[in-house]
Amino acid sequence: MSTNPTPRTRVVREPDRAVYDRDAVNRILDEAFLCHAGFVVDGQPFVIPTSYGRNGNVLYIHGSAASRMLRNLDKGIPVCVTVTLLDGLVLARSIFNHSMNYRSVVILGTATLIDDPVEKIAALRALSEHILPQRWDDSRQPNEKELKATSVLRIPIDEFSAKVRVGPPIDDEPDYSFPTWAGVIPLDTRVGAPIRDERCQREFPEYLRNYTRTPK
Amino acid sequence: MSTNPTPRTRVVREPDRAVYDRDAVNRILDEAFLCHAGFVVDGQPFVIPTSYGRNGNVLYIHGSAASRMLRNLDKGIPVCVTVTLLDGLVLARSIFNHSMNYRSVVILGTATLIDDPVEKIAALRALSEHILPQRWDDSRQPNEKELKATSVLRIPIDEFSAKVRVGPPIDDEPDYSFPTWAGVIPLDTRVGAPIRDERCQREFPEYLRNYTRTPK
Numbered sequence: 358m359s360t361n362p363t364p365r366t367r368v369v370r371e372p373d374r375a376v377y378d379r380d381a382v383n384r385i386l387d388e389a390f391l392c393h394a395g396f397v398v399d400g401q402p403f404v405i406p407t408s409y410g411r412n413g414n415v416l417y418i419h420g421s422a423a424s425r426m427l428r429n430l431d432k433g434i435p436v437c438v439t440v441t442l443l444d445g446l447v448l449a450r451s452i453f454n455h456s457m458n459y460r461s462v463v464i465l466g467t468a469t470l471i472d473d474p475v476e477k478i479a480a481l482r483a484l485s486e487h488i489l490p491q492r493w494d495d496s497r498q499p500n501e502k503e504l505k506a507t508s509v510l511r512i513p514i515d516e517f518s519a520k521v522r523v524g525p526p527i528d529d530e531p532d533y534s535f536p537t538w539a540g541v542i543p544l545d546t547r548v549g550a551p552i553r554d555e556r557c558q559r560e561f562p563e564y565l566r567n568y569t570r571t572p573k
Numbered sequence: 574m575s576t577n578p579t580p581r582t583r584v585v586r587e588p589d590r591a592v593y594d595r596d597a598v599n600r601i602l603d604e605a606f607l608c609h610a611g612f613v614v615d616g617q618p619f620v621i622p623t624s625y626g627r628n629g630n631v632l633y634i635h636g637s638a639a640s641r642m643l644r645n646l647d648k649g650i651p652v653c654v655t656v657t658l659l660d661g662l663v664l665a666r667s668i669f670n671h672s673m674n675y676r677s678v679v680i681l682g683t684a685t686l687i688d689d690p691v692e693k694i695a696a697l698r699a700l701s702e703h704i705l706p707q708r709w710d711d712s713r714q715p716n717e718k719e720l721k722a723t724s725v726l727r728i729p730i731d732e733f734s735a736k737v738r739v740g741p742p743i744d745d746e747p748d749y750s751f752p753t754w755a756g757v758i759p760l761d762t763r764v765g766a767p768i769r770d771e772r773c774q775r776e777f778p779e780y781l782r783n784y785t786r787t788p789k
Contacts, residue, residue, distance in 0.1 A: 391657065393657070394620070395653070406657040437618045441609070441622040448708065448781075451714075452713065452714055453723070465619075489664070492664065493668065497666050497668065503669040506669075537711050538776070538781065539769075542764060543764070546761070549759030553756040554742055554757075565664075
């Protein structure tokens with residue numbers, strides 16, 4: 358499903374890298390779990406890293422990760438949520454044509470606090486499942502006091518765009534003879550060997566064994 | 574060297590994770606090379622991923638990566654530059670105490686366009702060296718036309734804070750008996766096997782062979 362960009366989400370630089378397709382955007386959102394949320398206080402932008410979850414066309418973030426934001430949240434505040442997957446360094450012959458391969462999504466919207474306790478717990482579950490599927494059911498779930506101490510924000514995924522660069526460097530034709538190595542150095546997120554908590558006696562469970570962010 | 578936080582950079586949530594030491598902040602800035610730059614247009618925050626370089630107490634970013642920002646840049650605009658290194662998922666017994674290990678830096682400041690051609694080329698070189706040391710000298714360097722087409726922004730690293738979480742999960746005492754695996758799943762950036770451009774004849778050079786973001 359393709360969606361028309363608004364003047365605010367239309368990609369200005371390198372428009373050939375723009376993606377406005379909702380399914381493609383969702384694939385990026387589902388591979389990552391860290392976003393950078395931007396909001397404004399007294400004219401000053403703040404950008405805070407935080408995890409997120411997705412349920413259909415709604416993004417959820419923990420309010421607790423952005424208390425500066427929450428202090429300014431009454432009927433909702435304008436936010437920008439940006440998600441970036443870095444896929445590689447692109448080494449061209451010229452410095453000017455060096456680049457990166459990446460997939461990024463920018464969502465503009467209004468973040469509102471979730472009051473409804475049923476939506477709140479569903480949002481927290483979506484957040485947990487987004488980061489680590491099956492973990493929710495294998496953990497001690499939130500009690501009433503913890504739910505009260507946690508704020509969850511709801512951001513509709515309505516106004517968005519993505520930007521994607523893939524493939525080899527593109528040099529100016531005369532530069533192809535320049536004597537240097539050119540190509541791509543891939544980058545991705547590696548999952549390391551688990552470090553068991555010293556007070557933990559349990560076996561490392563199956564659902565964690567093959568944890569990866571890369572979709573099958 | 575430690576620096577006092579301003580009311581704007583004082584860490585509000587989990588203040589025990591706050592770091593205001595400039596050397597510690599510089600180590601985070603030097604390990605990463607991707608930042609998320611936030612700025613405001615008509616009250617709406619925008620957050621754009623882009624690479625950066627550092628020279629002493631100055632951060633440089635490509636203006637071309639944020640043309641929406643540049644269109645609004647006359648005498649400088651307020652920005653927030655956030656750099657995040659994600660080090661692991663922290664699996665506690667309770668959902669509530671799940672966390673992440675991370676190191677992040679938030680810099681507030683005013684971004685100004687570099688006019689001076691000498692500073693501009695020094696900034697571009699700092700950017701290049703920051704991402705990939707020795708690459709600048711092994712590339713076809715920018716010509717006058719390319720320099721004109723590139724905008725570089727200067728952001729002083731004066732008002733900043735960092736937030737760092739390390740170590741195992743911290744559970745509420747009664748939860749330690751909850752029957753689940755607990756510990757840390759480390760995450761880091763992996764450098765993959767280089768993909769040579771099909772029109773490249775050169776050997777893969779020594780300075781790229783051991784490329785890593787992890788400091789020795």
